[in-house]
Amino acid sequence: MRYFYYPGCSLQHSAKEYDISTRALMRLLGHELMEVDDWTCCGASAADTSSRLLSIALPARNLALAQKSGVSADILVPCSSCYLNLRRAEDAMSRESGTADLVNRALSEESLSYSGGARVRHLLDVLANDMGAGPIAAGLRHSLSGLSVVPYYGCQALRPFADFDDPERPRSMDALIAATGASVFDWNMGAKCCGAGLMTTKKELCLDLVADILDDAKGADCIATVCPMCQMNLETSQKRISKMRGRPLEISIVYLPQLLGFSLGLPEAGLRLGLNLALTRSFTGRLAAMSKQIAAPGR
Amino acid sequence: MQCGTCTGSCGSAARMEHTPRQLWRMVQAGMKDEIFKSRTFWLCSSCYYCTLRCPRGLPLTDTMAALKRVAVAEGYTTDRKSAPFYKAFLDSVRKYGRVRESEMMARYFLAVKNPAVPLSFVPLGMKLMARGKMDLHMPGFGGRGKLDRLYRKVMELEAAK
Ligand code: SF4
Numbered sequence: 221m222r223y224f225y226y227p228g229c230s231l232q233h234s235a236k237e238y239d240i241s242t243r244a245l246m247r248l249l250g251h252e253l254m255e256v257d258d259w260t261c262c263g264a265s266a267a268d269t270s271s272r273l274l275s276i277a278l279p280a281r282n283l284a285l286a287q288k289s290g291v292s293a294d295i296l297v298p299c300s301s302c303y304l305n306l307r308r309a310e311d312a313m314s315r316e317s318g319t320a321d322l323v324n325r326a327l328s329e330e331s332l333s334y335s336g337g338a339r340v341r342h343l344l345d346v347l348a349n350d351m352g353a354g355p356i357a358a359g360l361r362h363s364l365s366g367l368s369v370v371p372y373y374g375c376q377a378l379r380p381f382a383d384f385d386d387p388e389r390p391r392s393m394d395a396l397i398a399a400t401g402a403s404v405f406d407w408n409m410g411a412k413c414c415g416a417g418l419m420t421t422k423k424e425l426c427l428d429l430v431a432d433i434l435d436d437a438k439g440a441d442c443i444a445t446v447c448p449m450c451q452m453n454l455e456t457s458q459k460r461i462s463k464m465r466g467r468p469l470e471i472s473i474v475y476l477p478q479l480l481g482f483s484l485g486l487p488e489a490g491l492r493l494g495l496n497l498a499l500t501r502s503f504t505g506r507l508a509a510m511s512k513q514i515a516a517p518g519r
Numbered sequence: 520m521q522c523g524t525c526t527g528s529c530g531s532a533a534r535m536e537h538t539p540r541q542l543w544r545m546v547q548a549g550m551k552d553e554i555f556k557s558r559t560f561w562l563c564s565s566c567y568y569c570t571l572r573c574p575r576g577l578p579l580t581d582t583m584a585a586l587k588r589v590a591v592a593e594g595y596t597t598d599r600k601s602a603p604f605y606k607a608f609l610d611s612v613r614k615y616g617r618v619r620e621s622e623m624m625a626r627y628f629l630a631v632k633n634p635a636v637p638l639s640f641v642p643l644g645m646k647l648m649a650r651g652k653m654d655l656h657m658p659g660f661g662g663r664g665k666l667d668r669l670y671r672k673v674m675e676l677e678a679a680k
Contacts, residue, residue: 233647233652234652260616261617263609269587270591270606271673275584277669281669329669376565379568413566415564418562422562425534425562428533456643495651497646497650
């Protein structure tokens with residue numbers, strides 16, 4: 221399959237490994253990604269604090285760029301916040317003709333326009349539903365048998381647009397994880413919020429939310445994520461949270477495409493596990509034993 | 520309606536001065552001062568749980584965003600971090616089209632004028648830099664921005680509404 225690819229700002233910098241592993245995994249599975257030419261920021265959770273019109277015009281600019289290329293393909297988005305914003309722009313413009321008109325007047329400043337019909341897809345949706353567990357099971361190089369993996373979905377991939385999974389009890393990662401040979405950790409926090417962008421301005425609140433998530437994941441080997449904000453929030457304050465809660469809550473956090481890519485035998489250049497901020501020694505040790513390919517970054 | 524499903528679904532409610540349910544009652548009663556003297560709506564992470572579950576189908580998350588917009592537009596500064604942070608973000612996007620995290624944070628630090636704020640981000644910044652996940656960019660003020668035309672037109676259209 222061919223997809224437009226909208227990486228979004230985080231994947232350029234702090235979430236490089238998510239970008240690299242997504243591209244490598246899709247290539248390995250025989251899919252082609254066409255990066256949206258000249259794409260710009262979706263506005264994240266900031267645009268809506270300034271202007272609703274801006275919060276739709278910023279993502280719509282990217283839908284217009286994809287449309288302008290003349291190719292018809294779904295738009296693949298790995299970041300949940302970007303996915304929500306692009307999806308919301310498409311939704312608002314197709315349902316509110318007044319909004320579509322205003323946004324197009326703004327876009328016309330750059331000789332762009334968007335006439336509707338974009339299919340915005342989260343990476344997890346594409347992996348679970350276009351591809352499914354079959355190719356993982358068929359291409360398995362390093363079985364993750366013995367590892368217990370926690371599926372963490374977060375919010376904005378699931379809500380408010382429940383396009384591809386149950387927004388309260390999501391399951392779409394289960395079959396993918398099981399296909400690697402790992403077991404799926406049974407827990408209740410898969411759809412709970414990590415605080416997202418509030419980590420910058422409301423740290424105490426965020427630490428509480430993350431602590432509840434890490435607490436419920438205790439006993440597993442790693443948490444798999446599908447969003448750069450979830451990943452960062454779960455990664456960065458584990459020591460402080462362990463102290464806060466009075467028990468060790470350190471756990472490895474990996475992006476889902478890193479985990480799947482590893483099991484399919486992608487080399488470190490296509491995984492970049494060395495860039496992750498939270499990998500325990502025992503976890504990297506076990507991966508190394510499974511493959512001998514991973515240079516354990518430790519921490 | 521005051522069923523409290525929003526409050527029960529909200530991970531932030533425990534730290535809010537007014538729970539979402541109380542806040543909606545205050546909105547209905549037009550208690551503008553009390554609402555904007557609180558920081559309740561700035562604690563909304565846009566997780567959309569309340570919107571998903573609201574038995575009346577009310578767009579609660581979008582309403583939280585609308586309160587943030589009013590607070591910014593009318594200059595309420597009860598919350599000293601939120602408005603400067605989102606402004607720094609949007610200014611960075613206007614200028615470069617894409618967020619440069621270090622540049623955006625530098626703008627934010629300049630705006631909050633509290634040295635404790637940048638210091639608290641040093642450990643994370645070091646970790647990111649050590650892994651080549653953060654390039655250092657100092658904010659460029661003035662000059663043309665990549666998205667100037669789009670921003671200007673949006674503001675013009677908003678003003679004309
Ligand atoms: S969207 Fe905001 S108000 Fe609603 S449940 Fe989530 S954090 Fe609470």
